[in-house]
Amino acid sequence: MPTCKECKFVTPSPTGDPSTGVCLVERMQLADSQQTNTAIRGKMVKKSDEACPKFEAGESWKDIKNLL
């Protein structure tokens, strides 16, 4: 089974701690009252965790401008 480490939605941890990362896959469109369009629900993950059903293989840095 793939792990979070191999997923394109997981960015490296803010400290560079090799064991953790931040998952940015969960997004929602905002209500019309709000001035921006998108909310991102971040999640701290262990890179060795088994990947969730939203897994897509890849490296986050290649598509970082669409992630954050």
Next chain:
Amino acid sequence: MPTVATPSTERTARLKNRCRFKHVAGGEYVHAGVKAGVERARLITESHKKNIGNPNCIIRARGLANILDNITIHIQDDELIVGANTEHPDYFPMYPELSYFATVDMVESHYCDHQEEMREISEYWRPYTIQTKAEKYFTPEELGIMYSATIVQPPMFVTAFSSIVPTYEAVLEDGLIKRIEDVEQKIADANASLRESPWNAQDKLGLLDKIDQWEAMVIAMKAVVGWAQRHARLAKIMAENFLADPKRKEELLEISDICRNVPAYPARGLKDAMQSKWFTYLLCHSVERYSSGYGQKEDKMLWPYYKKSVLDQTDQVMTYADAVELFECERLKVSEHGSTKGRQLREFFAGSNDLFILTLGGTNADGTDGSNECTNAILEAAANIVTTEPSIGFRWNENGNVETKKKVFECIKKGFGFPSIKNDEMNTQQLVKYFNVPLDVARDWALVLCMSPGITGRRGTQKTRSEGGSDVYPAKVMEIALTNGFDEFFSNVQLGPETGDGANFKSFDEVWNAVKAQIRSAIELSLRSKDVGRIMELTHLCCPFISAIDDGCVEKGMDANALAEVANPWHNIIGGSVVVIDSMTAIKKLVFEDKKYTMAELMDALRNNWEGKEEMRLDFWNAPKFGNDDPYADELATKYYDLIADEWKRNTTYSGTYPLPLAQSVAGYIVNGPKTAATANGRHAGEALDDGGSSPYMGCDKNGPTAVLKSVSKIDASKHKGVLLNQRLSTVLMNSDAGFDLWHAYMKTWHSLGIDHVQFNVISQEDMKAAQIEPEKYTDTLVRIAGYSAKFIDLARYSQDTIIARTEQDMAG
């Protein structure tokens, strides 16, 4: 319309065209080809292995010398200012002695082409890094809290972030040869003193460490002179052997002459001063160690040399146009400079390279107008070349001349987002009142980082310190104040003390006290991490060159990290303060006054991200908001900001006094949005936070620009190091015939209200949306994030939308 750059010469047009920009987005370098240079890491490691066992200052000095003696140097076509921190213009250096995590992060990335060697180097350094040295003073739980980057920024010993204001003037005025002679005399005097009769250990033994420090300074300064001479030789060899173009040949011979003279000897004119300043910048900020910033009062520092070269025409003669070209070259040199921040800081500076901010304007030491023709040349260069870096801070003094203020306006009107503007009188007085700085010294202040004044000159400046790091994140702090200190949303970690579940709070005071307890805990943890880091720096990361150019360090024989001659501590509170203010206001009104909802209902809605509760969310969204001159919301803002100041005031740092809080955001309001659950101001989970300090939440300031200023003026800014205010102004009005007059009137109101800071975006909604569709047409379109500017097209969509979302203020309204 897209912004268009107008470089003043063909040279600077060519330089800009081929500039190897190093800015980042989402923590990653934007331009392909940017790589991690290995030479610095290799050379410092080689030297460390040979010198282990010596005093740390000597190890560090020899490490620096080994780098400077052996690193590959290069001079690029067209350059007038030479020197770099790496072996290749596409590279940035690595600092394995700072943070193990930061090094590993880089080594395992696609930037590193020497992974095997660098893995070995990072493992060699692991026990010696300040990260490893500092971690033992914290529990695993405390490290887990800090490393989650939720309520506080990870500490400097893992982000490797610090800042500095080099004592440039000592180098420009003295030259290093004189300083080497002075320090050698001190060593001779100390040795003689050790041999005086009778022997008195208590008087004499302290000299041993001083002798080590002085010897380290001499090693460092001699290596620096040698490094400059290497550039002189390279320029001469290139001129005499490889170039046919007589004009470039002549330029290279002049560069050779300049590098032979500085920094060894005093600067003769503006060309010397600029080159000497650049070498000193490289050494202090990125060769001896990494330190952020571009802290300098540039127009004041360069004025004597500008006067000699441009006005008096006595040395290194040049015209005003030549000076403008030189300042354009400087901006491109900074843009190309490879800065190596840890990942957290790269994420926090979205669209930027580093926090390069120089300061202009204000007053001279005697109180007269500090703006001069050199100020105007620097501003004109910025307006021509259109680069995000270095950003400019302008000290707005009531008595400042209008001609310079017009040049400030021209840059702002073009949409650069800078100069950002600080209240000169207020910030000068603060240095006098809080830090006992003599008035004439205080009047020479410059921004150390985005918006934090510190003194400049020959001694007592902020040397390598982490004031700008270990920030507190207030929105997350408030979130856990309602969830018993536990982070249910992002990390599943107990982040703070158990202050109860918000669902059970029966009064507004209970809410307030829970927030206060969590803020206190976050402040104390982050301050402790800063000071532990500082001790590790002075014990294990001496900076002999930085010490050698500070008159105080030389006089006392002390390392720059150890000496705190002028205390100037501050502490950032990053993005989210207005979310807290607006959330508290809504809770007070809707739960405890109107009693329309209970705390249990609110907590249920927040935990479920308002799902199925849109009507309730809109009630909270439409509750009174800060930024509308509404006394109800503004009263809470005042109370919140007083609380912040009081909570920091309880603590004493290494510098011997309490830090002043500084409310701003850089791109923290973007990065921290996804880590923060739904909030009681009607914000959804994962939505961006407010963009810092006193900037109203996106779209919540509905009563015009004066109402914003009135709300902001109710915060007592004198208790804070800074309180950031972002405003977006109408492009139509700013570009109209009345543009300057309207803006000038706005600025006078801003000043008369005693507000600390303001910075502007001047870009239309249409242009930003067009840039999202056709980015290739908007390559020079800049925007202000918060504390720095970035190219709009280099921002991620989520970040771009937060700029579009800011309210456009109509000054004529």
